[in-house]
Amino acid sequence: MEEITIYTDGACSGNPGPGGYGAILMYKEHKKEISGFEKETTNNIMELTAVIKALELVKHPCKIKLYSDSAYVVNGFLQGWIYNWLKKGWKTADGKPVKNKELWQQLYDFTKIHEIEFIKVKGHADNEFNNRCDELATGEISKNT
Numbered sequence: 001m002e003e004i005t006i007y008t009d010g011a012c013s014g015n016p017g018p019g020g021y022g023a024i025l026m027y028k029e030h031k032k033e034i035s036g037f038e039k040e041t042t043n044n045i046m047e048l049t050a051v052i053k054a055l056e057l058v059k060h061p062c063k064i065k066l067y068s069d070s071a072y073v074v075n076g077f078l079q080g081w082i083y084n085w086l087k088k089g090w091k092t093a094d095g096k097p098v099k100n101k102e103l104w105q106q107l108y109d110f111t112k113i114h115e116i117e118f119i120k121v122k123g124h125a126d127n128e129f130n131n132r133c134d135e136l137a138t139g140e141i142s143k144n145t
Helices: 043-056 071-078 081-087 101-113 128-144
Strands: 003-012 017-027 030-041 063-068 115-120
Touching: 003 043, 003 128, 017 043, 017 128, 030 043, 030 128, 043 063, 043 071, 043 101, 043 128, 071 081, 071 101, 071 115, 081 101
Parallel strands: 003 063, 063 115
Antiparallel strands: 003 017, 017 030
16 A cells, blocks of 8 residues: 655634645655635634645545644544544534534545544644645735735
8 A cells, every 4th residue: 555644734813714724745755735725714624624635635545644733633533532423423522513523524534545644743843844834824824815
């Protein structure tokens, strides 16, 4: 199975407010950067969107190392939140509807296609790819507001 490395980041100016996302996909010696903008969104939506937009570009089942500085995204899988939400009909532990359900569903669907390892990285630290994703995300906000 082919191996791909993906870094993602989302940003929001105000929460909610204008937001951007950035991602870098790396396969062998190839590297592709993507980014996008939403006029009215939240930081969590942009973090999830970055991951989804990157995974949409992967055309066949792969082994993916997915790096994100978003505890929200990473813990959704590493701490099993998503599996509990599925069992409870997309309700949280206290019975409330899961926020951003449609995005979580899309992301969950990708885990049925690919073997995805979610890896938490420290944000705004010394990881060049995470920092580049942050530049892409915040750059979209600057460019569009």
